[in-house]
Amino acid sequence: MSTRIADRATPSPADRRRRPGGRVLRIVIPALLILVWLVAAGVGGPYFGKVDEVSSNDQTSFLPASADATRVQDRLGDFTSSDALPAVVVMTAERTLTAQDREALTTAVSGLTDVTGVEDGISPLIPAEDGRAAEAFVPIGSSGEVSDVVEQVRERLTEAAPDGVTVHVTGPAGFTADLVGAFAGIDGVLLLVALAAVLVILVIVYRSLLLPVAVLATSMFALCVALLVVWWLAKAGILTLTGQTQGILFILVIGAATDYSLLYTARYREELRSTADKGAATLAAWRSAVEPIAASGGTVIAGLLCLLLSDLNSNKSLGPVAALGIVFAMLAALTLLPALLFAFGRAAYWPRRPVFEPAHEHNAIDPRGLYARVGRLVARRPRAVWIVCVLVLLAGAVGITGLRADGVPQSDLVIGTSDARDGQQALAEHFPGGSGSPASVIVARGDLQKAADTLLANDGVDAVTVTSADSPSGSAPVTERGIGAVGRPGTPAPEPTVADGDVLLQATLTDPADSAAAERTVRALRSDLAGVALIGGETATAIDTNDTSIHDRTLIIPITLAVILVILMLLLRAVVAPVLLILTTVLSFGTALGVSALVFNQVMNLPGADPSVPLFGFVFLVALGIDYNIFLMTRVREESVRHGTRPGILRGLAVTGGVITSAGIVLAATFAALAVIPVLFLLQIAFIVAFGVLLDTFVVRTLLVPALAYDVGPAIWWPHRLSRPAGRHAAVTP
Template identity: 60%
Template sequence: MSAPRTAPSRPPRWLRVLLPAALILIWVAGGAVGGPYFGKVDEVATNDQSTFLPQSADATQVNERLPDFLGEGSIPAVVVVEGGTALTEEQLTDLQALADDLAAVEGVLDEVSPPIVSEDGQAVQIFVPIDGSGEVRETVVELRDVVAADVPEGLEAWVTGPAGFTADLAEGFLGIDGLLLLVALGAVFVILVIVYRSPLLPILVLMTSLFALCVALLTVWWLTKAEIVVLNGQVQGILFILVIGAATDYALLYVARFREAIAEGRARWDAMWRAWRGAWEPILASGGTVIAGLLCLLLSDLASNRALGPIASIGIVFSMLSALTFLPALLVAFGKAAFWPFIPKRPAAELADDLTGPVTGVWARLARFLTRRARPVWIVSTVVLLVGCVGVTQLQAEGVPTSEFVLGYSESRDGQQVLADHFAAGSGSPAYVLAGEGKASHVLAALEDADGVDSVSIVVEDSATGQAPVALEDGELAVTALGPPGTPAPEPTVSAGEVLFAVTLSDAADSDAAEQTVRELRITLADRGAGAALVGGETAIDVDTNDTSIRDRTVIIPVILLVVLVILMLLLRAILAPLLLILSTVLSFGTALGVSALVFTSVFAFPGADPAVPLYGFVFLVALGIDYNIFLMSRVREESLTHGTRAGIRRGLVSTGGVITSAGLVLAATFAALGVIPILFLSQIAFIVAFGVLLDTFIVRSLLVPALGLDIGRAIWWPSKRLWREGPETGGGAAAGSAPHDTNSGSELAAAPTRRSLRRR
């Protein structure tokens, strides 16, 4: 083995001391400033689904006009109380007292409605307007405490409605700042201890990830504060997991290079520089691929998707910076001690190009096996993955009811079911129809004739309830008088020449039937000469969100594929290899999605999936899955320039096998940690990405890609002149189906040791 070389133009000792120290201090300062912002995310985050809609959606336009009719920031909670038999007068009196107590809760707006008795007399509903600009969850929690304490004996009560569902959703996201981070960091630490068998190195790697997350969160917080991006619990959870997983992966790649240099006997500064030169290009290419894929989400019409793109990209940027600055500085500071007690003392054994010598280690054995069985391996791997893709036909990604967003117990979901048993199922979450004053009679006629509509009211002035029943008499609007006989009927509220109808649907607001009613209402209003009447409300928000999500995944997925393909071509200076890598990653994604669909349906019995689930799964699996192929193929290209393509593939597989497998396990574990948050969307993303990463790590990158490359030979670098036409092919061991122009057949290599032995004799 040749003597270790030092890095050229070695800097003076003072710089080798001060530069790492300065980098460490900068990152520690950034972490100290950003750390406290974990407890301040609620100040800028929102989980209001309507804020995610595109500006052009009907529901968005109606939502923006609601304050003109209903007042600023009101979100209704519905208290539903049920008895086993008809309610008595005494119970109704007690329920009126309960309504008065609810009105005194901080955060409740205007007047709480009196108890409204159902037709069967066995239940009542009380409408409680809540300040939507305040702490909705805290207000709902207090309402539930009051209800639990004051509900008459023998009756059961629930707090539901839009405010109730918002509170339950916010409750589900509460574990993001604490539980999610603890589970993710704990899983990563255990894996790193097993991989490195060192107590110190896992801590250094986790510091790299955690400090990157602190600085990324600090940046995102201020961008959200300035209303440049929209942050919600969903995006926040993905940001945390993505930064921890990506930063750890990049750190593992750098540590592997640093370990090689230390094993060669290099001093800590020289080892750092050697590792940095070997790691910066694949890390930047990998991170750039992820960022490019994420930024494609800016093409989305949904604000939540558009927000994830730049927010997650910021996380990836700081992950790369931390892995290329903070970690190298830490390793320079600790040197060999970082690997204690198993300090590397010799280079890892390489697989001989002639394949005849004894081999040790899993990856060396796998490399020799793939060389001899390349074609059967990639064919079988492809068939297995294709079989898994069949499950995609079982995927139900057309949207799920709002009541199913939260996994486990949900008081709002149970209350909504009780509400539907005694009242119109759409009570508390009306559809709103915004129409020109001159077209109001046409709109009302269409609403009265529509299927799925239980009742219609119009927003009126000078009324405690804010709404009054309305009917059509002789072609004119007739608003029902509120109050004792002889009381004049209130006037409809008119704003900018428009009036607002509140439409109670016969079906639950988040049901498929209600969504179909909204779709038919939009068609009917357009056909009945209602002018530019717009339909909004909770159901319309669901409709527009689902439709936009389907449009987004249709547009964005092909764009991501094209962008990633271009990046791979630039990195590998070839066309065929990037095409094969893209196809293998897409195949892996299809298998992950197919298996996940079967698990969701048959094992977890999920009610379906959001249309954005396949899009998010694709973004993460393609962008992150291609990372491992970048790690592998960049090393393969490096080795191929010296040893030839087939030997380069074997050497690349042996060199990167351990680190990429460790990185895959870490990334799968971090995404699996999302499953501790009881939100359906995050649980589904957690399974799809974790399973897909493992699939990509152990089958695609370990078997399919190397076997395919060994079978094709140097033609895989087409049209690269340097590797395809003129590249060395000193390493034979040609697999079945070798290209005719490859040199050194397997028989020649097998005979080579015998000839060398004869010459020595």
């Protein structure tokens, strides 16, 4: 049997002199690490089924406390005894509804009080003027499972509806149910698709069975522990966990942990070829991988934590949630994976086990390798290569002017079929579009009539009521002639409910609450009632969310760039290289966003994008793109110290090219998996990040950065001593 097989190689004299306890520690420490991760993951695994207990999809709770919509929402309980979420039930027919139809529908609606989760206060059946539709407002308790209650309401009414009558449940409760339903597969389908994609890629890359399992186990254990910590922080109210945050956490941890694992496994393979003992190879690989992994993870964490500057609670919470995920991805890649690979030894790479070769030159470059050949192309025409790359990227970035990221209607958030969206369309055909989702206006009691007159004077307002405990329906109409029923002399007008000297008006809009026309109406009303009233409600919440998102991306993007630039300067001990890396990353992001805009508008025909889409795309692409910069440039710097800058660039590209390509494909595949969740925001993030990562992998890190660095030469390390004449070497081709 060959003595070149490291696990059975003849021990050196130094090995023989090693203390007896050393071998025990080398076995015990990896075993303990595996055991600790196994126990932690075993505890965290069941929390996949408990995420709904601590997650929220209420947009108003995402807004800052200073937003008008938030201030109104916080005070609604002062005027009403219920914080129920209104469901608008719309019943339509192609014919005029008969008296028997209306009677059957009235009975069905009034019987909804038997449904658990439906609160008292169901409105009477309200027929449409055209006689072909009717609506009713059903209050649904916000503390329960809204989606389950909505589904029961829909089923009960559909069963009781006369022939030819179609039932829809829309309004805030209906759209919430649709959104919850869209996220229902996030911990099942999403994980399976992402893990399957990663497994296939790893098997193709390594042509091994055991190594992909070890890498996937590392990713899943990291995700289980991250979810455990995040769940308890959300339970304690420290973090806000939403469906989209949960999906991004899953994908980010799997992708990042796999990337870091790929870097370590590549280093471990190198060491096994030149080192006989697998323990020594493990230690050497760990020492080589810890700096780039820690630096990459630290950079991503710093970029994500910049989201803490956001005024939107959903964005603010995503930063620490995702950062925690990256922390556990790093820890798993630097502790669990080395322990697993130490336990497996060379068998981890079977059937292509790395063989110990005493004559093998450490870090030798195979001149026949793909990236060695790419390096020779870069060395021959560096300036031509980077100029062509820049021109191509700039051409793609032109499309960014067509990106419509100023918000989308709530009815378009869910992709595919949506009963709430169908109901909203039916509602707009037969009733004022804003029925069931009025604008809530809080004014001082003395300004009630003045505010009502202003509201009624706007063509976008159909009707105005004031909340009144004295009224059987809980509210009383307000006209230009005052409160109460007009034309009924002798009937005393109900007294409005007063809280801290204020009253609550409800303005029914003529347009759907999530439409651009409704937003224009609310903005005009806010201008007309500035200093007099606070305006909240569904439309106001959408306005405040979009405005805050635009403010956030204007603030956070430059700060994130500055933070990452400083980290790169400290890591590379240079100024020029980090500046160039940041510029290439920004250019790559611009191209990804420009191409995405063309695809969204011309191919997918999407209705637009949320203002936070560019911000999230930027944070993920820049932070993750810098990962590959760090993988490449830390190795280039290491090789430059030994061989000189230009040879070091070519050697670094040849050694890391395969790792970066594999990591990029894995990360793109995991983010692309987000598209299986039928939510517009996640679909757009999936495409932007997946395309951007592939662009980074195959163009920016493979051609643009090496060519630019090669053209600049040793000056790229300025002011480090590598940039000085004494540190320069003649260019050689590996």
